[in-house]
Amino acid sequence: MEPIETHWLEENPGTADILIEGLPGIGHVGKLVAEHMIQELQAKKIAELYSIHFPPQVIIESDGVARLARNEVYLSGGEKRIAFLVGDYQSASPDGHYLLSEAYLDIAERLGVREIYTLGGYGVGHLVSGPRVLSAVNREDLRARVEAAGGEFNRDEPPGGILGASGLLLALSLRRGMDGVCLMGETSGYLVDPRAASSLLAVLSPLLGVEVDKSQLETRAAEMEQVIAKLAESERAGDEEALRYIG
Amino acid sequence: MEPIETHWLEENPGTADILIEGLPGIGHVGKLVAEHMIQELQAKKIAELYSIHFPPQVIIESDGVARLARNEVYLSGGEKRIAFLVGDYQSASPDGHYLLSEAYLDIAERLGVREIYTLGGYGVGHLVSGPRVLSAVNREDLRARVEAAGGEFNRDEPPGGILGASGLLLALSLRRGMDGVCLMGETSGYLVDPRAASSLLAVLSPLLGVEVDKSQLETRAAEMEQVIAKLAESERAGDEEALRYIG
Amino acid sequence: MEPIETHWLEENPGTADILIEGLPGIGHVGKLVAEHMIQELQAKKIAELYSIHFPPQVIIESDGVARLARNEVYLSGGEKRIAFLVGDYQSASPDGHYLLSEAYLDIAERLGVREIYTLGGYGVGHLVSGPRVLSAVNREDLRARVEAAGGEFNRDEPPGGILGASGLLLALSLRRGMDGVCLMGETSGYLVDPRAASSLLAVLSPLLGVEVDKSQLETRAAEMEQVIAKLAESERAGDEEALRYIG
Amino acid sequence: MEPIETHWLEENPGTADILIEGLPGIGHVGKLVAEHMIQELQAKKIAELYSIHFPPQVIIESDGVARLARNEVYLSGGEKRIAFLVGDYQSASPDGHYLLSEAYLDIAERLGVREIYTLGGYGVGHLVSGPRVLSAVNREDLRARVEAAGGEFNRDEPPGGILGASGLLLALSLRRGMDGVCLMGETSGYLVDPRAASSLLAVLSPLLGVEVDKSQLETRAAEMEQVIAKLAESERAGDEEALRYIG
Numbered sequence: 001m002e003p004i005e006t007h008w009l010e011e012n013p014g015t016a017d018i019l020i021e022g023l024p025g026i027g028h029v030g031k032l033v034a035e036h037m038i039q040e041l042q043a044k045k046i047a048e049l050y051s052i053h054f055p056p057q058v059i060i061e062s063d064g065v066a067r068l069a070r071n072e073v074y075l076s077g078g079e080k081r082i083a084f085l086v087g088d089y090q091s092a093s094p095d096g097h098y099l100l101s102e103a104y105l106d107i108a109e110r111l112g113v114r115e116i117y118t119l120g121g122y123g124v125g126h127l128v129s130g131p132r133v134l135s136a137v138n139r140e141d142l143r144a145r146v147e148a149a150g151g152e153f154n155r156d157e158p159p160g161g162i163l164g165a166s167g168l169l170l171a172l173s174l175r176r177g178m179d180g181v182c183l184m185g186e187t188s189g190y191l192v193d194p195r196a197a198s199s200l201l202a203v204l205s206p207l208l209g210v211e212v213d214k215s216q217l218e219t220r221a222a223e224m225e226q227v228i229a230k231l232a233e234s235e236r237a238g239d240e241e242a243l244r245y246i247g
Numbered sequence: 248m249e250p251i252e253t254h255w256l257e258e259n260p261g262t263a264d265i266l267i268e269g270l271p272g273i274g275h276v277g278k279l280v281a282e283h284m285i286q287e288l289q290a291k292k293i294a295e296l297y298s299i300h301f302p303p304q305v306i307i308e309s310d311g312v313a314r315l316a317r318n319e320v321y322l323s324g325g326e327k328r329i330a331f332l333v334g335d336y337q338s339a340s341p342d343g344h345y346l347l348s349e350a351y352l353d354i355a356e357r358l359g360v361r362e363i364y365t366l367g368g369y370g371v372g373h374l375v376s377g378p379r380v381l382s383a384v385n386r387e388d389l390r391a392r393v394e395a396a397g398g399e400f401n402r403d404e405p406p407g408g409i410l411g412a413s414g415l416l417l418a419l420s421l422r423r424g425m426d427g428v429c430l431m432g433e434t435s436g437y438l439v440d441p442r443a444a445s446s447l448l449a450v451l452s453p454l455l456g457v458e459v460d461k462s463q464l465e466t467r468a469a470e471m472e473q474v475i476a477k478l479a480e481s482e483r484a485g486d487e488e489a490l491r492y493i494g
Numbered sequence: 495m496e497p498i499e500t501h502w503l504e505e506n507p508g509t510a511d512i513l514i515e516g517l518p519g520i521g522h523v524g525k526l527v528a529e530h531m532i533q534e535l536q537a538k539k540i541a542e543l544y545s546i547h548f549p550p551q552v553i554i555e556s557d558g559v560a561r562l563a564r565n566e567v568y569l570s571g572g573e574k575r576i577a578f579l580v581g582d583y584q585s586a587s588p589d590g591h592y593l594l595s596e597a598y599l600d601i602a603e604r605l606g607v608r609e610i611y612t613l614g615g616y617g618v619g620h621l622v623s624g625p626r627v628l629s630a631v632n633r634e635d636l637r638a639r640v641e642a643a644g645g646e647f648n649r650d651e652p653p654g655g656i657l658g659a660s661g662l663l664l665a666l667s668l669r670r671g672m673d674g675v676c677l678m679g680e681t682s683g684y685l686v687d688p689r690a691a692s693s694l695l696a697v698l699s700p701l702l703g704v705e706v707d708k709s710q711l712e713t714r715a716a717e718m719e720q721v722i723a724k725l726a727e728s729e730r731a732g733d734e735e736a737l738r739y740i741g
Numbered sequence: 742m743e744p745i746e747t748h749w750l751e752e753n754p755g756t757a758d759i760l761i762e763g764l765p766g767i768g769h770v771g772k773l774v775a776e777h778m779i780q781e782l783q784a785k786k787i788a789e790l791y792s793i794h795f796p797p798q799v800i801i802e803s804d805g806v807a808r809l810a811r812n813e814v815y816l817s818g819g820e821k822r823i824a825f826l827v828g829d830y831q832s833a834s835p836d837g838h839y840l841l842s843e844a845y846l847d848i849a850e851r852l853g854v855r856e857i858y859t860l861g862g863y864g865v866g867h868l869v870s871g872p873r874v875l876s877a878v879n880r881e882d883l884r885a886r887v888e889a890a891g892g893e894f895n896r897d898e899p900p901g902g903i904l905g906a907s908g909l910l911l912a913l914s915l916r917r918g919m920d921g922v923c924l925m926g927e928t929s930g931y932l933v934d935p936r937a938a939s940s941l942l943a944v945l946s947p948l949l950g951v952e953v954d955k956s957q958l959e960t961r962a963a964e965m966e967q968v969i970a971k972l973a974e975s976e977r978a979g980d981e982e983a984l985r986y987i988g
Contacts, residue, residue, distance in 0.1 A: 001349055001419065003342075056344030057407065058383075058414035064390050064400035066383040066409060066429065068418040092341040094586040095497075097550030102495055136552075136560040143558050153558035160551065162560060167552035171562040172495065182560065248843055248913065250836075303838030304901065305877075305908035311884050311894035313877040313903060313923060315912040339835040588833040589744075591797030596742055630799075630807040637805050647805035654798065656807060661799035665809040666742065676807065 004051045004103045013046040014075055015112040016083035018208065021104070022119045023071065023090050023165050027187035030119030030166065032197035032217065033204065034086045040212050043074035043084055047107060053096030054089045071100075073107055080210055083111050090164050101168035105176055116173045117204060118166035118182045121196060122158050123189025127228070131186035131196045133203045136162060138170050138180035146181055150203040158184065181207065191228075194220035251298045251350045260293040261322055262359040263330035265455065268351070269366045270318065270337055270412050274434035277366030277413065279444035279464065280451065281333045287459050290321035290331055294354060300343030301336045318347075320354055327457055330358050337411050348415035352423055363420045364451060365413035365429045368443060369405050370436025374475070378433035378443045380450045383409060385417050385427035393428055397450040405431065428454065438475075441467035498545045498597045507540040508569055509606040510577035512702065515598070516613045517565065517584050517659050521681035524613030524660065526691035526711065527698065528580045534706050537568035537578055541601060547590030548583045565594075567601055574704055577605050584658050595662040599670055610667045611698060612660035612676045615690060616652050617683025621722070625680035625690045627697045630656060632664050632674035640675055644697040652678065675701065685722075688714035745792045745844045754787040755816055756853040757824035759949065762845070763860045764812065764831055764906050768928035771860030771907065773938035773958065774945065775827045781953050784815035784825055788848060794837030795830045812841075814848055821951055824852050831905050842909040846917055857914045858945060859907035859923045862937060863899050864930025868969070872927035872937045874944045877903060879911050879921035887922055891944040899925065922948065932969075935961035 022034020037043070054069040061067065071087030085104055091097040108116065122134045135151035137143050143153060161167060162182060170180040183203055185196030198217040205212050269281020284290070301316040308314065318334025332351055338344040355363065369381045382398035384390050390400060408414060409429060417427040430450055432443030445464040452459050516528020531537070548563040555561065565581025579598055585591040602610065616628045629645035631637050637647060655661060656676060664674040677697055679690030692711040699706050763775020778784070795810040802808065812828025826845055832838040849857065863875045876892035878884050884894060902908060903923060911921040924944055926937030939958040946953050 001345055001422075052342040052345035054341075055410075056338070056341050056348075056415055057410050058418045059408045060383045060405075062402050063387050064383055065387050066385055066414060066417045066427075068415070069408075091550070094550050095546040096342075098495060098546035101550075136554045136558055138560055140557050140559050155556050158554075161553045161563075163549075163551050167560060168550055168562070170560045171552045175495075180560075248839060248916075299836040299839035302904075303832070303835050303909055304904050305912045306902045307877045307899075309896050310881050311877055312881050313879055313908060313911045313921075315909070316902075343836075585797070588797050589793040589837075592742055592793035595797075630801045630805055632807055634804050634806050649803050652801075655800045655810075657796075657798050661807060662797055662809070664807045665799045669742075674807075 001050065001052060003053065004099060005049065006103060006107060007048045007050070009046055009048070013111065014081065016075055016081045017113065018080070018082045018115045018117065019085060019108045019111070019113045020082060020117045020119065021085045021165060021169055023085065023087055025090070025164060025166065026121030026123045026189050027185070027191065027193035027196055029121035029185040029187055029193055029196045029200060031086060032192070032194055033119050033201050034084050036197065036201070036217055037082075037212055038074045038076075038084050038086065041076040041078065041082065041210075043076040043082070045072055046075045047073040049073070049087070049103060049107070051096070051100060051103075053091045053093060053100055055092045059088055075111075080208065082208065082210070083108070083113060097164055097168055101165055101172055104165065104169060105172055108173070108178065109176055113178060115179045116169055116181070117207070118169050118180070119200060119204070120162070120166040120182065120184045121187040121189065121193065122184035124186055125189060127188050128186050128196070131199045133200050134158065134184040134186065136170060136182040138174040142179055142181060146207065149206045151183055191224070194224055248297065248299060250300065251346060252296065253350060253354060254295045254297070256293055256295070260358065261328065263322055263328045264360065265327070265329045265362045265364065266332060266355045266358070266360045267329060267364045267366065268332040268412060268416055270332065270334055272337070272411060272413065273368030273370045273436050274432070274438065274440035274443055276368035276432040276434055276440055276443045276447060278333060279439070279441055280366050280448050281331050283444065283448070283464055284329075284459055285321045285323075285331050285333065288323035288325065288329065288457075290323040290329070292319055293322045293330075294320040296320070296334070296350060296354070298343070298347060300338045300340060300347055302339045306335055322358075327455065329455065329457070330355070330360060344411055344415055348412055348419050351412065351416060352419055355420070355425065356423055360425060362426045363416055363428070364454070365416050365427070366447060366451070367409070367413040367429065367431045368434040368436065368440065369431035371433055372436060374435050375433050375443070378446045380447050381405065381431040381433065383417060383429040385421040389426055389428060393450075393454065396453045398430055438471070441471055495544065495546065497547065498593060499543065500597060500601060501542045501544070503540055503542070507605065508575065510569055510575045511607065512574070512576045512609045512611065513579060513602045513605070513607045514576060514611045514613065515579040515659055515663055517579065517581055519584070519658060519660060520615030520617045520683050521679070521685065521687035521690055523615035523679040523681055523687055523690045523694060525580060526686070526688055527613050527695050528578050530691065530695070530711055531576075531706055532568045532570075532578050532580065535570040535572065535576065535704075537570040537576070539566055540569045541567040543567070543581070543597060543601070545590070545594060547585045547587060547594055549586045553582055569605075574702065576702065576704070577602070577607060591658055591662055595659055595666055598659065598663060599666055602667070602672065603670055607672060609673045610663055610675070611701070612663050612674070613694060613698070614656070614660040614676065614678045615681040615683065615687065616678035618680055619683060621682050622680050622690070625693045627694050628652065628678040628680065630664060630676040632668040636673055636675060640697075640701065643700045645677055685718070688718055742791065742793060744794065745840060746790065747844060747848060748789045748791070750787055750789070754852065755822065757816055757822045758853070758855055759821070759823045760826060760849045760852070760854045760857045761823060761860065762826045762857065762906060762910055764826065764828055766831070766905060766907060767862030767864045767930050768926070768932065768934035768937055770862035770926040770928055770934055770937045770941060772827060773933070773935055774860050774942050775825050777938065777942070777958055778823075778953055779815045779817075779825050779827065782817040782819065782823065782951075784817040784823070786813055787816045788814040790814070790828070790844060790848070792837070792841060792844075794832045794834060794841055796833045800829055816852075821949065823949065823951070824849070824854060838905055838909055842906055842913050845906065845910060846913055849914070849919065850917055854919060856920045857910055857922070858948070859910050859921070860941060860945070861903070861907040861923065861925045862928040862930065862934065863925035865927055866930060868929050869927050869937070872940045874941050875899065875925040875927065877911060877923040879915040883920055883922060887948065890947045892924055932965070935965055
């Protein structure tokens with residue numbers, strides 16, 4: 001096994017203008033959005049990426065078949081061809097993040113990508129109603145478009161910058177002449193957060209000029225909020241059974 | 248010293264159809280089964296593997312002689328030739344797990360192995376009576392055989408996938424055209440668990456088509472359970488002396 | 495991306511006799527001094543250094559533009575040409591510190607530097623009034639000059655030696671025939687400390703033979719001390735609101 | 742700077758039959774013995790070893806001069822030529838321990854060494870009066886000689902094997918045809934322990950056939966024991982001042 005391996009599923013994978021990164025991260029916000037879009041736009045898997053920089057762990061599929069941890073690239077059909085980078089893990093080591101991000105950009109370059117959207121969560125440590133979508137860009141002139149779509153720019157948010165692939169792809173894509181936008185859905189950071197994902201998609205959708213049905217994300221968000229409401233009630237009532245049900 | 252060194256003890260180590268991996272892990276379940284089989288089948292050591300990816304630690308043998316940490320390959324005689332991978336440690340670093348697993352498969356390939364069984368424990372955090380044997384495979388069509396032998400497949404068990412060599416060998420062996428089955432004996436995760444090992448062996452034995460006397464494992468399991476029962480009794484009686492005896 | 499990349503902003507960056515290192519560290523004392531001097535001496539950026547040994551994180555500038563973590567080299571004009579090494583991070587791995595320090599010295603060598611001052615903080619775990627400036631040199635005959643300027647040498651201070659770039663540059667510069675002086679402003683270690691920075695600058699300034707206006711550092715130090723005084727008062731009064739304001 | 746650098750101080754460093762390793766470790770027992778012997782036998786420094794595998798830290802000498810962390814090799818004069826390996830640190834990474842140990846053995850081989858003694862502490866977690874000297878060898882036939890000198894061999898002591906250079910040098914030296922003996926002075930593990938060092942020297946001395954005056958180690962041990970006795974008394978009396986004096 002090579003340190004990083006990209007396996008193309010077809011010889012001619014096609015082309016894409018846009019790459020959307022939704023790897024696992026805070027509240028799985030980016031992952032939820034990217035996987036939702038893959039489903040809604042019926043995108044097709046075109047590549048798999050394996051690496052010794054991922055955690056040394058295999059995934060068991062629902063049929064009991066184990067496979068190596070991997071990231072995957074999907075390509076949507078239709079008028080606007082969009083590639084998606086999703087997967088199981090980010091790097092297990094600091095320098096692996098840099099090496100993997102360059103490998104992701106090699107894929108983007110081969111597809112002809114000129115614009116990258118990296119999606120993530122912005123953890124604030126408390127439950128959020130009406131989550132904002134914090135933003136960053138890799139060139140100042142991209143900012144107005146993002147703001148027009150509802151993305152916010154606030155000095156010192158997030159305070160420590162952006163960690164992992166969402167950050168590195170944003171910065172490293174500039175070196176390859178690509179535009180880069182990072183959208184971060186505000187979230188507690190404690191739970192998988194479809195509400196933040198829905199808010200993020202509301203900003204991403206006009207930026208892409210692509211309509212995406214959000215009803216499924218909305219349904220999951222409503223379900224989640226009911227569970228949280230019940231949890232809060234149970235806590236007040238000291239009902240340990242319900243707590244167990246959530247945990 | 249090379250990063251990974253395989254030392255063959257003979258020029259012609261022979262051949263094997265099957266490799267059984269039983270490296271240290273949760274409850275040492277896989278290790279107990281593999282070492283028990285090595286003894287019962289009078290397998291002979293044919294190779295040693297040394298690596299800077301192991302912890303920087305030496306083992307002191309009972310005669311006071313220190314030696315490098317290592318893994319070992321044994322080969323059973325008899326009709327069905329089975330190779331066993333056992334040893335002191337797994338990798339000390341995430342990427343080392345990948346590199347070592349490939350080295351194990353190089354050994355398997357040289358022996359002509361076509362089928363790999365990786366053995367481990369599945370830690371559930373509480374004492375288990377009648378431990379199940381959770382399973383995973385590297386090809387869907389292997390599943391029926393494993394289920395017929397008593398191996399269970401349950402969605403989301405283990406929830407995080409399989410860590411270390413047991414997982415990576417399962418997935419990476421597919422790349423070399425080998426069949427792979429992982430068996431995980433349900434165990435508390437707190438203690439070395441010969442009861443889980445015995446349950447695992449009850450599933451493994453028919454899969455291999457090899458009878459293995461389990462009486463020694465059963466004896467150890469019974470002893471262990473007596474110690475645990477005494478411990479529980481002492482706890483109730485607040486008898487600290489007995490606690491010390493166990494700890 | 496190369497493991498370490500130095501990007502010169504001009505083909506002929508000029509020359510410098512002196513390099514001052516003020517990377518992030520304890521109390522950000524070195525960083526405060528170096529950044530203050532860059533501003534006061536109107537130094538110009540001449541190089542940027544990128545590395546996979548930095549944390550996998552991007553910085554968001556005040557205009558919302560993200561960029562890779564980096565270190566930067568500035569060059570002052572005027573009679574005495576001084577280069578400054580400042581930036582976002584030190585290495586994320588132990589061996590990266592060595593590799594990055596050698597890269598910094600490659601830059602110093604190209605500029606013709608013959609004297610290096612590494613600046614840092616010396617954390618003592620409690621608030622300090624009238625902070626001392628602890629010192630170390632890379633050749634015994636440099637010591638008298640440092641003491642004459644107010645730098646102190648005390649056996650076993652700091653007790654564990656000097657960590658990171660401030661230490662390694664001091665020792666490694668000797669191999670390239672450069673003089674090396676490390677100045678460490680005494681500080682609590684809990685807060686960014688402009689008072690320690692001002693004390694350090696009072697020692698550094700005569701060593702360089704360069705006058706630097708300290709009023710801005712003094713103002714920041716006075717502000718900081720007012721905040722700390724209020725905090726102490728609030729603690730006595732049990733005023734939790736004020737504590738939140740500080741934290 | 743190379744990953745590992747050996748700097749010989751003279752072109753012809755001479756030869757040695759024996760290498761004694763006393764790098765920092767539990768209770769600094771090995772370090773105390775080796776440094777004591779260097780002083781008593783008036784050994785001369787013949788080599789320095791630098792490495793990016795050491796912690797990224799410099800040492801400040803008593804004259805205020807900083808130098809890179811390093812290990813050092815000394816050579817005693819007299820009839821029996823003995824080399825000593827001492828220094829500031831062991832490796833900062835697991836694989837670095839292996840790489841550095843091989844570099845130490847390269848040095849040993851160049852000196853013609855045929856016998857290695859690695860010295861360390863065996864931490865038992867409580868104060869020890871009359872510390873034993875646990876032992877390990879790299880060939881079974883060395884054991885009788887060690888036992889005759891007072892070294893003990895007990896199954897499962899130390900229970901986890903031997904960590905770091907003391908263990909790896911013992912095992913790796915066998916590959917180069919050298920005899921290897923590890924001596925571990927029993928110690929609490931909480932304090933630098935000259936008493937354990939003195940006990941260890943009492944075993945090492947007849948093995949080497951070299952008389953070494955232990956009075957200095959004995960004096961330090963007696964002083965240490967007085968301090969500990971005072972500490973125990975103060976604890977009983979609840980005298981916090983004395984506790985501060987020790988800590």
